[in-house]
Amino acid sequence: MGLVVQKYGGSSVADAEGIKRVAKRIVEAKKNGNQVVAVVSAMGDTTDELIDLAEQVSPMPAGRELDMLLTAGERISMALLAMAIKNLGHEAQSFTGSQAGVITDSVHNKARIIDVTPGRIKTSVDEGNIAIVAGFQGVSQDSKDITTLGRGGSDTTAVALAAALDADVCEIYTDVDGVFTADPRVVSKAKKIDWISFEDMLELAANGSKVLLHRCVEYARRYNIPIHVRSSFSGLQGTWVSSEPIEQGDKQVEQAIISGVAHDTSEAKITVVGVPDKPGEAATIFRTIADAEINIDMIVQNVSAASTGLTDISFTLPKSEGRKAIDALEKNRSGIGFESLRYDDQIGKIALVGAGMKTNPGVTADFFKALSDAGVNIELISTSEIRISVVTRKDDVNEAVRAVHTAFGLDSESDEAVVYGGTGR
Amino acid sequence: MGLVVQKYGGSSVADAEGIKRVAKRIVEAKKNGNQVVAVVSAMGDTTDELIDLAEQVSPMPAGRELDMLLTAGERISMALLAMAIKNLGHEAQSFTGSQAGVITDSVHNKARIIDVTPGRIKTSVDEGNIAIVAGFQGVSQDSKDITTLGRGGSDTTAVALAAALDADVCEIYTDVDGVFTADPRVVSKAKKIDWISFEDMLELAANGSKVLLHRCVEYARRYNIPIHVRSSFSGLQGTWVSSEPIEQGDKQVEQAIISGVAHDTSEAKITVVGVPDKPGEAATIFRTIADAEINIDMIVQNVSAASTGLTDISFTLPKSEGRKAIDALEKNRSGIGFESLRYDDQIGKIALVGAGMKTNPGVTADFFKALSDAGVNIELISTSEIRISVVTRKDDVNEAVRAVHTAFGLDSESDEAVVYGGTGR
Numbered sequence: 001m002g003l004v005v006q007k008y009g010g011s012s013v014a015d016a017e018g019i020k021r022v023a024k025r026i027v028e029a030k031k032n033g034n035q036v037v038a039v040v041s042a043m044g045d046t047t048d049e050l051i052d053l054a055e056q057v058s059p060m061p062a063g064r065e066l067d068m069l070l071t072a073g074e075r076i077s078m079a080l081l082a083m084a085i086k087n088l089g090h091e092a093q094s095f096t097g098s099q100a101g102v103i104t105d106s107v108h109n110k111a112r113i114i115d116v117t118p119g120r121i122k123t124s125v126d127e128g129n130i131a132i133v134a135g136f137q138g139v140s141q142d143s144k145d146i147t148t149l150g151r152g153g154s155d156t157t158a159v160a161l162a163a164a165l166d167a168d169v170c171e172i173y174t175d176v177d178g179v180f181t182a183d184p185r186v187v188s189k190a191k192k193i194d195w196i197s198f199e200d201m202l203e204l205a206a207n208g209s210k211v212l213l214h215r216c217v218e219y220a221r222r223y224n225i226p227i228h229v230r231s232s233f234s235g236l237q238g239t240w241v242s243s244e245p246i247e248q249g250d251k252q253v254e255q256a257i258i259s260g261v262a263h264d265t266s267e268a269k270i271t272v273v274g275v276p277d278k279p280g281e282a283a284t285i286f287r288t289i290a291d292a293e294i295n296i297d298m299i300v301q302n303v304s305a306a307s308t309g310l311t312d313i314s315f316t317l318p319k320s321e322g323r324k325a326i327d328a329l330e331k332n333r334s335g336i337g338f339e340s341l342r343y344d345d346q347i348g349k350i351a352l353v354g355a356g357m358k359t360n361p362g363v364t365a366d367f368f369k370a371l372s373d374a375g376v377n378i379e380l381i382s383t384s385e386i387r388i389s390v391v392t393r394k395d396d397v398n399e400a401v402r403a404v405h406t407a408f409g410l411d412s413e414s415d416e417a418v419v420y421g422g423t424g425r
Numbered sequence: 426m427g428l429v430v431q432k433y434g435g436s437s438v439a440d441a442e443g444i445k446r447v448a449k450r451i452v453e454a455k456k457n458g459n460q461v462v463a464v465v466s467a468m469g470d471t472t473d474e475l476i477d478l479a480e481q482v483s484p485m486p487a488g489r490e491l492d493m494l495l496t497a498g499e500r501i502s503m504a505l506l507a508m509a510i511k512n513l514g515h516e517a518q519s520f521t522g523s524q525a526g527v528i529t530d531s532v533h534n535k536a537r538i539i540d541v542t543p544g545r546i547k548t549s550v551d552e553g554n555i556a557i558v559a560g561f562q563g564v565s566q567d568s569k570d571i572t573t574l575g576r577g578g579s580d581t582t583a584v585a586l587a588a589a590l591d592a593d594v595c596e597i598y599t600d601v602d603g604v605f606t607a608d609p610r611v612v613s614k615a616k617k618i619d620w621i622s623f624e625d626m627l628e629l630a631a632n633g634s635k636v637l638l639h640r641c642v643e644y645a646r647r648y649n650i651p652i653h654v655r656s657s658f659s660g661l662q663g664t665w666v667s668s669e670p671i672e673q674g675d676k677q678v679e680q681a682i683i684s685g686v687a688h689d690t691s692e693a694k695i696t697v698v699g700v701p702d703k704p705g706e707a708a709t710i711f712r713t714i715a716d717a718e719i720n721i722d723m724i725v726q727n728v729s730a731a732s733t734g735l736t737d738i739s740f741t742l743p744k745s746e747g748r749k750a751i752d753a754l755e756k757n758r759s760g761i762g763f764e765s766l767r768y769d770d771q772i773g774k775i776a777l778v779g780a781g782m783k784t785n786p787g788v789t790a791d792f793f794k795a796l797s798d799a800g801v802n803i804e805l806i807s808t809s810e811i812r813i814s815v816v817t818r819k820d821d822v823n824e825a826v827r828a829v830h831t832a833f834g835l836d837s838e839s840d841e842a843v844v845y846g847g848t849g850r
Contacts, residue, residue, distance in 0.1 A: 053441065057441050057448075057505050058508040060512075065505075065508045065511070068500060069500070073497075075496065075500065078493070079479075079494035082487070083482050084483060120569075
C-alpha cells in the first residue's frame, strides 16, 4: 500500500511483447493496492538508430536538436506502454519529462535535474490512473527547451520523481536479478546482494559496477528513497539499496562486512614525469586538468629522488578523456614544468567495498595478501573509510577480482549461471 | 523579402537524402532575404510504422496515447531537419506544435485548431533563426494534452501559422508540380494550373482533388493567405491559390472560365425507398443522419408517384460512413417510415469547377452534351454557382472525366507524363 515509482529500461521494452510483459507487471503493482508511476526508457535500439540518423544529416548534431530527436524515443515507448495497460482494463496516461515537471539546467545531452514539480502526475494517480513518464528527459528552466539527462538518465528521473512524490520505494527493473558481489561475467560464483547501504552502493558504482549509476544513488541517498533493483523478467526479489536494512519476510538481512568487489577497465593512467618537487606543482597540474573539465580518479605522487629534486605524479581518468588531458598538459608544459608525459591505457582497477572494514582492521592486510597470492602486482593504491582500491595491469584484473572474492568468503555455494548486463540509459 | 512559411510533406523528407535536399531549399529561401518558418511532416512511412506498433500492443489504441505516439514522428523529422540546416551554416531551431503555440480543442486524432500563439517562433526568426515546426500536432486548450489534427493536418498547421505570423505566402511543397486541371493519372493531357481562386480550389478539394485539403484552403481564404503549391523536387513555379491573380514575371495570369475537372470514387449512395411524400419526412431522415455525425454530400428526391403517395430519397456519403448511416436509419425506421434501404458503392462523382460558369450560361449544356457523347449515364445532379457535379456508374468515371476535360478545351498541347500523388498528412 502506497506510492510506487517503477523504472523500466530499454531492454525490458525492446518490442511489443516486452511492452505487454511490462504492462502486466505494472498492473500487478496497481492491483496490490499501490498508486503506480512508471518511468520508461526508449525501446531497445531506438536511441542508437536515432543517433545514426542524426549522423547521416550532420557530422556534429547540435545539442538542442539532438535532445529533441532522442526524446522521440521515450515518447514512443511510453505511449505504447499506456495503450498496453489500458488494453488490460486499467486507466493509464503517459507524460513527457516536461509534462511530468522534470526541470533541468540548460546543458544539452547531459542536463542535471534542478527541480521536479509533479503536479500533473499527482493529479493523474489521484484520479486512479497509472502514470507513465518518459525517462531521460526534462525541460530547461531558462529556455523551456527539451533536454536529456545523459547516460543512466532514466534511473535518475525515477529516483527524482520518487523523491518529489514522496514515494515509498523506487523500483529499478533491469535485465539482471539485482546487484551482485562481483560482476558475474567475471566471477561465476558471485552472489546477489539482498540489501546494501547507500554508501557501499555509491562506492561500487564509482568503481565500475554498472547496475546503478552513481548519480542516481546519490539522489536516492539525499532524499532517503529506498531503491529496489530487480529483474523485469523473473519477478524475484532483487537488491534493496537504502539507509537501513529492510525486512524481507522471515529473512534476516544484516550488514555484511564486505559488500562486494567492483572492477573497472575503462580507465587510463597518465604519469607526469620529472616534475620539480616544490609546493604548488600538484596544484598547477590539477588546475590544468580541471580547467579542461576532466574528472580524475586516483592520484599518486612518488617519493622525490634526492639527487635530482624531481618527482613523478600519476593519476587515472576515463580513457575517453585521455586525449583531452594530454593536450591540456602539453599546452601548459612551460607553466607546469615537467620532463615528459606517459599515457598507459592497459590498466585495471579493483575495489573492495564494505562499511565493515571500518571496524575490521584486518581487511586491508587480507586484501593485499589475496592479490599477492594470485601473483598480481599493484601499481597504485587508494582508500576511503569503506573502500580499498588498487590499480593493476589490465590483464590481471579478472584473476584479481576472483581471488579477492574468494578470499573474503563472498563465493556462492551454488553454481548457477547469471546473466549480467548494463541498464542502458 | 518577407516572412515565408513553407510546408514539406512526408515524402519530401523520407530519408536522410530527402532531409538534406529540403534543408538546401529552406536555406535558399533564407538567402533570398526572407524570414523562414518550415512546417514538416513525419518521415515517409513513420506514421504507418507507429500505428503498426500501436496495433501490436492494443487492438483499439486510446486516442490520447495514439496522439502522443504519432507526434514522435514529426519530432524526429524536425530535429533532423534543423541539424541539416545548421550543418549548412545557418541557424535553426525546431519546435513542437505545443511550443509553436498551436492550440486545439480536445478531440484526439482529429483536433481542430482554436488559436495559434506563435510567440516563440516569432522570437526565433527575429533572432535570425530558421524555425522548424512540427506539423499535424498541437496541444489541447483544456487538458494541455498533445493532440493531432488528422489527415492533411500539416498543411493546416502551415496555413494557420502563416496567418498568425502574418506571412507573405504559405508554400506547400509536395511531390507533384502543383494543382492540375484533372487528375493526371486519369487525364494524361491534364495541365498544371498557374493560378486558381480560393473558391474554385475549395470546390475542387470538396470534389475529390487531393493536392490540398478543403480545411486548409478554407483557413487560407479566411485569413487571405496566398498558398503556393509546388514540387519539393523540381523547384519550378507551381500553382498559386489566392483571392486575386498573382503576377508571375512576364506571364499574364487570367481567370480561367473553367478551372478543372475533379472526380471522386470514394463515395457511396444510399436510397431510402418508399417514403411518405409529406412535409417533414426529409427533415426526419437527415436529422437521423446528422445525429450519427455523418457528413453527406449530394441529395436528390424523386418526384412522388401519384398512385402511392410514396417517394424515394437518395443521398451520397463517404463509403467509410456507409455502415453507420444504414444502422442509424434502420434503428429509426418506425420514426421515419420507409419501405427499404438501398446501398450502392459502385458510383463515381465528376465535378466541373470554374467561376466563369456564372457568366457563361452555355457551360451546363456543354457539360451534359460531353457526357452524353461519351455514353455516360447520369444518376444524380448537383450544382452551385461555380460547380456542376453529377453521379455516374463508377466504371464510367475515367471516361467521363476525359470527355469533359477535352470538351472544355483543357487538354494540354504537350504530352509529358506527370506523376501525381497525395500529400499524406
